[in-house]
Amino acid sequence: MSSTETMLAARWHPPSFDIRVESVPIPQIQDPDDAIVKVTLAGLCGSDLHVYRGEIAVPKIHISGHEFIGEIIQLGSNYGPNAPSTETSSQTSTETSTETSTETSPRPALYSTLKLADKVVAPFSVSCGACAPCRTGYTSRCLSSLLFGSPRLDGGQAHDAASWVGVHTGGGGGGGNDVEVGEGEVGEGEVDVGKLLRGINDSSLLLLSDILPTGVFGAKQLLGHPKMQPALTGIAWPACLSPPSTSLTNTQTATPALTPLTPSDRLITLALIGLGPVGVCASIALLDELARRGLPYKIVAIDLNEGRREKMRRIYEVIGADGKGGDGEFVVAGPEEAKEVVRRWTAGVGCNAVLEVVGHNSALTTAYELVRAFGVITSVGVHAPKSLPFTGQQLYDKNISLDFGRCPARAMIPDAFRLLVKRQDVFGGVGTETSLIDRVTGIGEATEMYRAFEKGQIGKVLFDPWK
């Protein structure tokens, strides 16, 4: 590739509602950690709309799109069979000196395993895999993280005779690899990942870039919250938080002398706000987690748009008992009807938790109204730089926990992949009444697809740059 070659790409033009398909230079390796990926599919995502509407200002024109899959066509000089892996790095540091064991950051094995022609899914933000947040699993807050499709790192909605995305750290930030998921990178051992991958089409794999990991993240973060423990364990607060004390053998003594929890206290009541593609993924992830644990539940899934509500109803119908359990109720409703449903279900107490995937203050207001005291609001929606619609006093007066933030997509991919394989009845198809993906289209239609997606006239759209 010479630096004079060009490709077509969808680009954001500030301040708002302006997507243009334009000719731009093909990306080049700029850093030894970079990779060049030939994009085979790119996704249009609900969080793109915040930029499209101008709610999140961008200072310059750049290529849009943070979801893509593709094929490795060029790798920087830090990749190769002799690249130090996690294992060899840590061994070396232990053997040589204790100083280096704390100062040398081991590098991910991917440096030595990734090779040309590998098929890859890009988590929507890059992560080095080696810094303290990455090692902890908080890959979305990698110290050198960049978001694809942002001013500092072009996105994947690009096409033409050549279609590539430069996967790099923007020429700085401490380096690190940024591409993920070849065979062997997902599944972590106990399943034959290569065999599973052969049964899954590319449009389905694209969902691993963002929306399915984000849905799984929301579900896990919500159900894993300490305030869910009384309902999950049947033990009152705070004894539910820690194992029984060894010094107190009598459970009557270990548990406060209050009335025992009733079955209704253990019924998990949840609301999910936003039934766009991420909301559908989050609903499926929540239902799957509840089914796997055999927990009884009532969920009200909320959206303003009747088309989205209808799709969610149809999808719930096709999910088998393996993915929604046998002891649950799932109601799809608008916000006002949902308040009535929750009042009826809980005798006015409110939901245990609310999962908010919209990223808008009106959704947070609804969440606050629906959640019970000592409840949890988990938000995985992208929020604009606005103040929250409630005061500290309002949170204090209901003991509300707020959980916000970007999904650590790289860390979530193994769990998301398992759900992707299991729920091919929803994730596998394109354009059917019960498929999550509505359409696969050429990048030349980007302007119209953004317009229709913003109006809620279509669901998940993928761009095939070679179409």
Ligand SMILES: [Zn+2]
């Ligand atoms: Zn996305």
Ligand SMILES: [Zn+2]
């Ligand atoms: Zn990192």
